Amino acid sequence: METFGDPAVWLPWTFAALMGLSILIYVILDGFDLGVGLLMPLADDAEKDLLVASIGPFWDANETWLVLAIGLLLVAFPPAHGIILTALYFPVFVMLVGLILRGVSFEFRAKAPIAQKPRWNLAFFLGSLLAAMSQGFMLGMYVMGLTWTVSHVAFALLTAVFLTVGYSFIGAAWLIAKTGGDLQARAVGWARGGIWGLIFGIGGISLATPFVSPRIFDKWFSLPEFFYLSPMPLLSLALVGYLWWQIRHLPRPDDRRAWGPFAAAMALFTLAFGGMAYSFYPYVVPEQITIYDAAAAPESLSIILIGTLFVLPAILGYTALSYYIFRGKATELRYD
Amino acid sequence: MAPDDQIFGNYLIVSKARVGLQTQSEGEPLDTLILSRIQFGANISFHILFPTITIALGWALLFFRLRFNATGERKWMDVYVFWVKIFALSFAMGVVSGITMSFQFGTNWPGFMETVGNVAGPLLAYEVMTAFFLEAVFLGIMLFGASRVKPWVHTLATFLVAFGTTMSAFWILVLNSWMHTPQGYELRDGIVHATDWFAIIFNPSMPYRLVHMLLASGLTVAFLVAGISALRLLWGDRAESVKTTLRFGIITGAALIPLQILAGDFHGLNTLEHQPAKVAAMEGNWETGPNIPLLLFAVPDGDARQNNFEIGVPSGASIILKHKPSGVVPGLNDFVAEDGTALHPPVAPVFYSFRIMVGTGMAMLVLSWGGLYLLRRYGAGDMPTVPLVGFAAMSFSGWIATLAGWYTTEIGRQPWLVQGVLSTKDAVSDVPAGMVMGTLIGYLAIYAALTIAYISVITYLARKASRGEPLSTRRYPRSGEAEVAVIPGE
Numbered sequence: 085m086e087t088f089g090d091p092a093v094w095l096p097w098t099f100a101a102l103m104g105l106s107i108l109i110y111v112i113l114d115g116f117d118l119g120v121g122l123l124m125p126l127a128d129d130a131e132k133d134l135l136v137a138s139i140g141p142f143w144d145a146n147e148t149w150l151v152l153a154i155g156l157l158l159v160a161f162p163p164a165h166g167i168i169l170t171a172l173y174f175p176v177f178v179m180l181v182g183l184i185l186r187g188v189s190f191e192f193r194a195k196a197p198i199a200q201k202p203r204w205n206l207a208f209f210l211g212s213l214l215a216a217m218s219q220g221f222m223l224g225m226y227v228m229g230l231t232w233t234v235s236h237v238a239f240a241l242l243t244a245v246f247l248t249v250g251y252s253f254i255g256a257a258w259l260i261a262k263t264g265g266d267l268q269a270r271a272v273g274w275a276r277g278g279i280w281g282l283i284f285g286i287g288g289i290s291l292a293t294p295f296v297s298p299r300i301f302d303k304w305f306s307l308p309e310f311f312y313l314s315p316m317p318l319l320s321l322a323l324v325g326y327l328w329w330q331i332r333h334l335p336r337p338d339d340r341r342a343w344g345p346f347a348a349a350m351a352l353f354t355l356a357f358g359g360m361a362y363s364f365y366p367y368v369v370p371e372q373i374t375i376y377d378a379a380a381a382p383e384s385l386s387i388i389l390i391g392t393l394f395v396l397p398a399i400l401g402y403t404a405l406s407y408y409i410f411r412g413k414a415t416e417l418r419y420d
Numbered sequence: 421m422a423p424d425d426q427i428f429g430n431y432l433i434v435s436k437a438r439v440g441l442q443t444q445s446e447g448e449p450l451d452t453l454i455l456s457r458i459q460f461g462a463n464i465s466f467h468i469l470f471p472t473i474t475i476a477l478g479w480a481l482l483f484f485r486l487r488f489n490a491t492g493e494r495k496w497m498d499v500y501v502f503w504v505k506i507f508a509l510s511f512a513m514g515v516v517s518g519i520t521m522s523f524q525f526g527t528n529w530p531g532f533m534e535t536v537g538n539v540a541g542p543l544l545a546y547e548v549m550t551a552f553f554l555e556a557v558f559l560g561i562m563l564f565g566a567s568r569v570k571p572w573v574h575t576l577a578t579f580l581v582a583f584g585t586t587m588s589a590f591w592i593l594v595l596n597s598w599m600h601t602p603q604g605y606e607l608r609d610g611i612v613h614a615t616d617w618f619a620i621i622f623n624p625s626m627p628y629r630l631v632h633m634l635l636a637s638g639l640t641v642a643f644l645v646a647g648i649s650a651l652r653l654l655w656g657d658r659a660e661s662v663k664t665t666l667r668f669g670i671i672t673g674a675a676l677i678p679l680q681i682l683a684g685d686f687h688g689l690n691t692l693e694h695q696p697a698k699v700a701a702m703e704g705n706w707e708t709g710p711n712i713p714l715l716l717f718a719v720p721d722g723d724a725r726q727n728n729f730e731i732g733v734p735s736g737a738s739i740i741l742k743h744k745p746s747g748v749v750p751g752l753n754d755f756v757a758e759d760g761t762a763l764h765p766p767v768a769p770v771f772y773s774f775r776i777m778v779g780t781g782m783a784m785l786v787l788s789w790g791g792l793y794l795l796r797r798y799g800a801g802d803m804p805t806v807p808l809v810g811f812a813a814m815s816f817s818g819w820i821a822t823l824a825g826w827y828t829t830e831i832g833r834q835p836w837l838v839q840g841v842l843s844t845k846d847a848v849s850d851v852p853a854g855m856v857m858g859t860l861i862g863y864l865a866i867y868a869a870l871t872i873a874y875i876s877v878i879t880y881l882a883r884k885a886s887r888g889e890p891l892s893t894r895r896y897p898r899s900g901e902a903e904v905a906v907i908p909g910e
Contacts, residue, residue: 141560144515148548148556151522155548158525158533159541166530170849173527177859180520181866187516188870191509196877381613384538388545395549399557406557409568417564 091386096379098389099160100368102396103153108357110149112254112350117143119255121186121212122248123274124205131267132205136190138262138414143190145403147183157368160385161378164368171230175218182214194417213248220247220285227293227360229370239292246288249281254353257345260334262414268335268342275331275345282349283324286356290317293363297371300363316359323352451853453845456528459860461830463521465823466867470514472822475589475634476641477507478582480668481562485578489571498661502885503645506878508563513874515556520863528856529837531847536612536838539605539620540595547591555584586634593633597626599838600829601694612841624694628687629829635680636825639784640818642673646791647815648882650808653801657886663800669811670795673788681781685740691829692741695839696750697764698832702774703737704730704767708751712737717775720767725753765834769827777824780817787814816875 117139127135158165169176185207193204224240225232256278259271294301304313330344366374379385481504488496522544525533533540561569561577569577604619605612614620646669652662692699704720704727705712714736718727735745742748755764787810794807837844 141564144512144559145553145556147515147519148552151519151552152548154522154526155545158522159537159545162533162537162541163530165526165533166849169523169526170530170851173849173851173855174859176523176527177862180523181862183519184516184866184870187512188873191512192873192877195505195509195881196873197880380541381538381611384542384614387614387617388542391542391546391549395553399549399553402557403553406560409561409565418567 091382092379093376095382095385095389096160096375099156099379099385100365100375102392103156103160104357104361106149106153106156108354110146110153111357112353113142113146113149115251115353116254116258116346117146118186118212118216119251119253119278120258121208121255122216122252123255123259123271124209124212126270126274127267131270133416134263134267134414135259136193136208137417138259140190140417141406141410143187145406147187159388160380161368161375162380164373164375164378167369167373168226168230171232172222172225175221175225179215179218179222182211182216182218184211186211186215216248216251217244220244223247223289226370227289227296229296229372242288243285246281246285249278250285251281253278253282254346254349257349261343261346264335264339264413272331272334275327279324279327279331282327282352286320286352289356290359293360299371303363313362316355320352320355323348323355327352452851452856453848455853455856455860456848456851457844459856459863460521460524460528462860462864462867463517463524465826466871467514467517467521468822468826469819469871470510470517471585471589472637472640472818473510473644474507474514475582475585475637477503477510477644478578478585480641480645480672481507482575482578482582485575489575495659495661495664498659499665502661502881503665504563505881506648508559509874509877511555511559513870517867528849528851529847530849531842532837535610535842535847536599539598539602539612539614542614542617543591543595543598543620547588551584551588551591555581555588558584589633589637590630593630594621594623594626597629598623600629600833601625602838602841607841612838625687625690628683628690631683632680632687632825635676635683636818636822638676639673639680640822642669642676642788643784643811643814643818644816645669646673646788646811647813647817648878650803650811651815651879652882652886653803654805654808654812655883655886658801659885666800666803666811667795670788670791673784674792677781677785677788681785684778684781689741691832692750695832697752697755698770698829699741700750700752700755701765701767701770701832702828703741703749704771705737705749705751706753708748708754710738710746710748711735712747712749714740715771718771720771722762722767763835765832770832773824773827773831777821777828780821780824783814784817784821787811 120135120139124132124135154165157168189204189208189211193201193208196204221240221244224243225236227243228236228239253275256271256275260268260275263271294304303309327345327348330341330348334345335342364370366376368375368378481500484496484500484503487493488500558577558580561574562581565577566574598620601624602612603623604614604616606615607613645665649662649666649669652659653666688699688702700706703712704715704718706725706727711734713730713732713734715727715730715732718730718732720727737749738745738747752762752764752767756762787807791803791807791811794803798804833839835843835845837847
């Protein structure tokens with residue numbers, strides 16, 4: 085291990101990177117299925133079944149990335165885990181209630197007596213809404229350094245709304261790719277509304293983050309870093325422009341470029357996430373605790389890392405297999 | 421071992437100050453502590469109901485699938501399609517309540533990971549990586565992929581889901597057992613550091629606890645399958661698949677219950693060796709000595725430190741625990757600090773929970789062996805009404821036994837969170853009690869509503885199936901046969 089330098093340096097770095105990757109994958113994957121849940125009230129009864137069918141085989145595995153992300157925070161940075169989660173005690177509770185409602189509604193809406201179906205559809209929507217709102221709220225609070233002041237809470241409430249609308253966009257982008265006909269055309273319409281969430285959400289956080297601390301400001305606006313980093317915001321703008329143009333012209337004949345909005349939305353989420361990671365590095369609790377201070381013992385991290393190197397490629401592999409098996413336009417879910 | 425600690429027999433009595441019991445009477449921390457314990461207890465009680473079903477039901481589904489592959493009999497696929505729905509429902513309930521728990525480590529028990537994170541962390545990480553993803557991804561294929569993949573891939577997906585749930589149980593029980601019988605670690609500056617992973621994983625109570633839990637899952641599913649099948653027979657459902665599952669449930673239950681009684685006995689002896697205070701509480705025995713009776717019933721009084729009412733079998737506890745009437749059984753009074761502070765768990769909950777577990781197990785023994793006799797005499801289709809009602813009533817008996825067993829062992833570990841290493845009190849967060857109370861009420865309301873919804877939907881599915889609505893209109897290819905169904909989306 086000596087060849088890699090000091091394990092107390094590269095191990096925390098590696099785990100921060102793994103955790104970041106898990107959070108990013110979670111935000112994209114559960115982002116789209118939470119987004120589909122948010123769109124439920126806009127769909128009619130037959131469409132609702134198709135909405136659920138488009139995410140049915142995937143949602144459970146998507147949510148597992150959240151467990152991995154929180155698990156990595158827990159195992160690699162135990163003190164940070166405690167500080168962050170106790171600071172966010174109430175929004176975490178709201179998110180969990182949302183995830184519980186949503187997860188069980190998937191099953192109950194299909195299995196309970198038909199008369200109860202509207203109730204479980206509502207629970208499915210409300211669960212998605214609570215989960216998305218609380219995640220946006222926590223994102224805002226995290227950016228603001230996890231302190232509960234009126235202005236921070238106000239900012240977090242704004243990010244809660246924007247992330248929720250942003251999720252509905254990526255949800256609509258998923259539906260554009262996975263459905264056809266009238267529903268696809270309506271999903272394009274939903275995406276036209278949802279794109280504002282992306283614009284205001286990513287824009288707002290990008291503008292606010294540098295002013296949270298002089299350290300972050302200097303990371304972005306000192307020379308020559310400013311020039312090296314400029315492709316990031318420029319590429320983001322280009323992606324927003326592409327999305328804007330796409331959703332004016334979809335759906336096209338032969339279903340061409342139906343995957344375009346989803347792919348561009350993934351790229352945009354990735355860029356925005358990369359920007360945040362750059363801002364906050366090396367802190368895991370913003371401006372308080374670095375990943376190096378919070379890291380668990382090297383021998384414990386090593387034993388997790390060895391397993392991760394074998395298991396993570398396998399997870400990615402069979403996740404891809406599942407998306408391949410359920411490729412094509414969504415159809416009715418059947419157990420037989 | 422701190423200077424104030426003393427050795428008692430082969431058991432370490434840790435100084436009261438280190439356990440932190442003296443400060444328990446302060447106002448706010450106690451409230452947050454009690455409320456956090458109730459909250460985690462409620463959460464984990466709700467959670468364990470569903471893995472207890474999915475662990476064994478996954479293997480049962482694999483069995484049904486393999487029987488179909490081998491015989492091509494339609495009934496096996498009907499059985500599969502009915503029970504896979506209950507599996508899906510249980511799995512979703514388990515997932516969402518499990519996510520809740522992974523967050524509560526941080527929101528309510530930050531001291532747990534800060535102190536023992538170096539051991540607990542890797543074990544939990546391996547659970548997520550080797551079990552969660554496996555089950556979550558292949559669940560999609562198992563539930564909805566039957567028409568999209570070849571039969572052998574569907575069979576493989578069923579196997580991988582069953583394997584994943586069992587791996588998940590393995591890692592969790594490794595960690596839980598380590599909290600009861602920790603080894604393979606050293607303390608540096610009050611933080612646990614792993615020194616020997618083999619010793620940590622194969623800690624002394626792990627094999628017993630794992631076997632005990634897996635058998636509990638098997639019994640829970642056996643009685644659930646038998647109970648729901650009995651219910652359907654009572655409703656007049658004469659389908660071949662229902663008689664088959666009634667036989668399956670009764671035979672599985674009858675086969676597993678003696679094994680479980682044996683495993684439980686070994687587990688108890690293991691606990692006697694490593695956590696004698698817990699066994700003393702289970703037996704309701706206050707004074708160490710020979711010829712200790714096996715109490716069938718008693719009313720332990722923790723304040724007066726005595727039992728108010730006892731019905732017992734003379735020397736029974738001595739015979740069970742030491743295999744002779746003169747065997748010395750530890751008593752609770754040995755686990756008291758000089759100033760009278762109890763260093764043992766609260767007696768009444770452990771004592772009663774243990775009896776509920778054993779009592780339920782005995783009822784399972786009687787019913788399943790009686791059922792076995794009736795199966796031979798009448799066959800599954802002509803079973804008399806009374807035993808069918810009995811099985812239907814016992815549908816969720818596995819839940820009761822499992823919860824009672826977990827209460828016995830977990831309350832029995834108090835006041836420790838990690839035996840001898842970390843007290844429960846030292847791990848709790850400083851979140852205000854009012855906040856914990858608020859979220860506790862929220863969780864309890866949701867859990868109560870969902871448990872009712874779960875049981876009523878299972879009953880509804882059974883009733884719907886009893887009305888003879890076809891479970892499936894598809895023709896199933898057997899493993900090895902060519903796929904004939906039209907694959908949607910192609």
